[in-house]
Amino acid sequence: MKRYLLAALMLLTSLPSGLASEEGALRPFERGSWQQVLRSHAGHPTLVHFWGVTCGPCKIELPQLGQFMKDHPGIDMVTISADLVPNLPAATRSMLDRAGLASAENWFFSDGFADRLRFEIDPAWQGDIPRTMLIARDGTVTTIEGSAEIADLQKWSDAQVAATR
Amino acid sequence: MTFARLALRTALTATVLAALPGLAAAQMSHQHTSEAACEEALLRCATKVTPAFGPDGTLWLAWMAGGRISVASSKDQGKSFSTSVQVTEPQLDLDWGPDARPKIAVDARGGIALAFSIFRDKAFNGQVLITRSTDGGRSFAPPKPITANNASQRFEAIGFDPAGTVFAAWLDKRNRAPAQQNGQTYDGAALFFATSRDGGETYSDARIVADNTCECCRLGLAFDGNGHPVVAFRNIFEGGVRDHAIVTFADLGSPGEVHRVSRDDWQIAACPHHGPSLTISPEGTYHVTWYTNGKARKGLFYAQSRDGGKTFTDPLPVGQVNRGPSRPQIIAGPDGLAMVWKEFDGTKTSVNLMTSHDDGATWSKPRAIADTNDASDHPLLVSDGRQTYLSWMTKADGYHFQAIEAEP
Numbered sequence: 001m002k003r004y005l006l007a008a009l010m011l012l013t014s015l016p017s018g019l020a021s022e023e024g025a026l027r028p029f030e031r032g033s034w035q036q037v038l039r040s041h042a043g044h045p046t047l048v049h050f051w052g053v054t055c056g057p058c059k060i061e062l063p064q065l066g067q068f069m070k071d072h073p074g075i076d077m078v079t080i081s082a083d084l085v086p087n088l089p090a091a092t093r094s095m096l097d098r099a100g101l102a103s104a105e106n107w108f109f110s111d112g113f114a115d116r117l118r119f120e121i122d123p124a125w126q127g128d129i130p131r132t133m134l135i136a137r138d139g140t141v142t143t144i145e146g147s148a149e150i151a152d153l154q155k156w157s158d159a160q161v162a163a164t165r
Numbered sequence: 166m167t168f169a170r171l172a173l174r175t176a177l178t179a180t181v182l183a184a185l186p187g188l189a190a191a192q193m194s195h196q197h198t199s200e201a202a203c204e205e206a207l208l209r210c211a212t213k214v215t216p217a218f219g220p221d222g223t224l225w226l227a228w229m230a231g232g233r234i235s236v237a238s239s240k241d242q243g244k245s246f247s248t249s250v251q252v253t254e255p256q257l258d259l260d261w262g263p264d265a266r267p268k269i270a271v272d273a274r275g276g277i278a279l280a281f282s283i284f285r286d287k288a289f290n291g292q293v294l295i296t297r298s299t300d301g302g303r304s305f306a307p308p309k310p311i312t313a314n315n316a317s318q319r320f321e322a323i324g325f326d327p328a329g330t331v332f333a334a335w336l337d338k339r340n341r342a343p344a345q346q347n348g349q350t351y352d353g354a355a356l357f358f359a360t361s362r363d364g365g366e367t368y369s370d371a372r373i374v375a376d377n378t379c380e381c382c383r384l385g386l387a388f389d390g391n392g393h394p395v396v397a398f399r400n401i402f403e404g405g406v407r408d409h410a411i412v413t414f415a416d417l418g419s420p421g422e423v424h425r426v427s428r429d430d431w432q433i434a435a436c437p438h439h440g441p442s443l444t445i446s447p448e449g450t451y452h453v454t455w456y457t458n459g460k461a462r463k464g465l466f467y468a469q470s471r472d473g474g475k476t477f478t479d480p481l482p483v484g485q486v487n488r489g490p491s492r493p494q495i496i497a498g499p500d501g502l503a504m505v506w507k508e509f510d511g512t513k514t515s516v517n518l519m520t521s522h523d524d525g526a527t528w529s530k531p532r533a534i535a536d537t538n539d540a541s542d543h544p545l546l547v548s549d550g551r552q553t554y555l556s557w558m559t560k561a562d563g564y565h566f567q568a569i570e571a572e573p
Contacts, residue, residue, distance in 0.1 A: 028198070052436075053289060054289040054436075055436045056381070057434045057436065058436075091287065091289075110197075110198045111197065111198060112197065112200040112201070112540045113200075113539050113560075114200075114540070115514060115540075116512075119489070119509060119511050123487070123489055124458075124489065126437070126438075126456060126458070126491050127263060127438055127439070128433065128436060128439070129435055129436055130435055131435065145433050145435060145458065146432075146435035147434040
């Protein structure tokens with residue numbers, strides 16, 4: 001009995017949190033998630049990338065961002081699949097894995113009313129992807145519509161590092 | 166002991182669910198996460214509904230629900246519908262892109278042509294399938310590809326010309342791989358077309374209109390006074406600028422020169438998922454509406470051309486900028502022009518209407534004619550020659566079909 005209890009408690013305490021931080025686990029992006037992202041990365045330079053599995057330009061950019069993440073461990077990397085595909089986590093995850101982004105903080109739109117999710121992020125955003133938001137340590141947001149130039153990301157990242165010195 | 170077992174089972178269940186995020190998400194809150202109200206092939210479960218009137222005034226709907234395309238008709242302007250006919254069986258990986266939808270067209274004798282896209286592989290390459298009904302919509306032939314080519318095709322548009330030939334246009338990526346093999350870059354897709362002289366049973370070989378169009382936006386299709394097809398599309402101009410263009414065919418097989426609708430200067434390497442709408446009035450005027458986020462202008466716009474699409478008027482802004490106006494649709498109906506679009510105030514999506522009785526020279530003040538609190542399809546306009554109607558599928562409130570009242 002004790003053994004069972006102990007095993008159960010160990011599972012209960014260790015597994016769920018362990019799974020939540022497991023590499024590649026997708027987090028459902030719902031109402032309020034955007035504020036959660038902003039809160040949890042407040043004070044850290046953060047790159048938030050919006051993309052989707054059917055978006056042609058995204059397929060080219062995603063691996064570049066995977067490399068960028070590898071080269072810039074000081075930047076928090078967040079991806080959000082903003083396609084209307086709450087039912088395709090396997091495809092989403094597989095593309096993130098191949099792009100080297102499995103260990104990023106990965107979300108996917110999980111509200112069928114995507115307009116409402118986008119409105120919380122940026123009321124002017126009509127859903128075009130890819131889209132990247134660079135959030136500086138002081139909360140300043142720079143939005144890049146379409147594929148980002150890696151050189152621009154590099155420049156922004158350098159400025160973030162310089163700001164801490 | 167009982168508690169321990171329960172706890173253990175709960176923990177294990179959590180493990181299994183977490184290991185299968187799709188299953189977990191699906192089980193926990195499927196209807197919340199889906200654009201659809203339900204999962205059956207029924208109209209009320211549809212995410213995309215397309216209307217068309219037949220020559221006898223019958224309203225036909227083609228919709229996408231439960232992974233299937235279905236068709237039904239109404240003899241009373243949408244108050245009641247016939248038993249639906251499933252065009253596809255079993256379930257298909259239908260193109261769910263924001264600008265994708267099944268297309269339906271009815272000829273003068275009541276023949277029905279249908280087209281839609283599926284994802285043909287795990288890389289989301291598309292394929293355009295076509296079918297037709299020769300028995301008044303009671304049955305449809307097994308769907309087949311519109312072209313033998315295996316590159317990605319999406320965003321088809323179909324329509325009958327006055328002589329009863331089906332004209333089909335779509336976005337096609339067949340020229341991408343050969344260009345890349347030659348070391349050239351290839352942006353976007355290409356605009357292709359084909360025609361069917363047997364009501365949509367077989368189509369001619371696919372031919373190109375233009376390379377390097379945007380690959381993810383719906384097309385606008387209309388026929389001019391001579392019955393020639395006119396296609397409005399988001400092009401990729403020099404420097405990766407995704408502005409709108411238009412092409413008028415000299416006949417069903419001869420695309421004319423591509424002209425620019427406006428210089429919005431939207432340079433973006435992205436999928437806007439937001440194509441134009443086109444209608445041609447009895448006066449022969451081309452009326453186009455579109456969305457842009459360009460350097461020159463941002464938002465929804467309207468422009469017209471009185472010289473067959475060669476030149477367009479200065480774009481007129483449409484809708485309230487702070488309400489994200491989107492998904493414009495325009496039609497030349499018996500009472501003049503009507504235009505609808507969506508606006509979102511953070512909670513509610515409304516369909517807004519404005520009308521013109523002078524061929525687009527002046528427009529009525531916009532007014533909201535419908536709204537919903539959850540996901541919705543694009544608002545569409547359709548006319549039976551006597552009246553213009555709004556066709557709008559919503560998740561929370563079902564399918565709307567309502568007459569557009571003439572402005573005083």
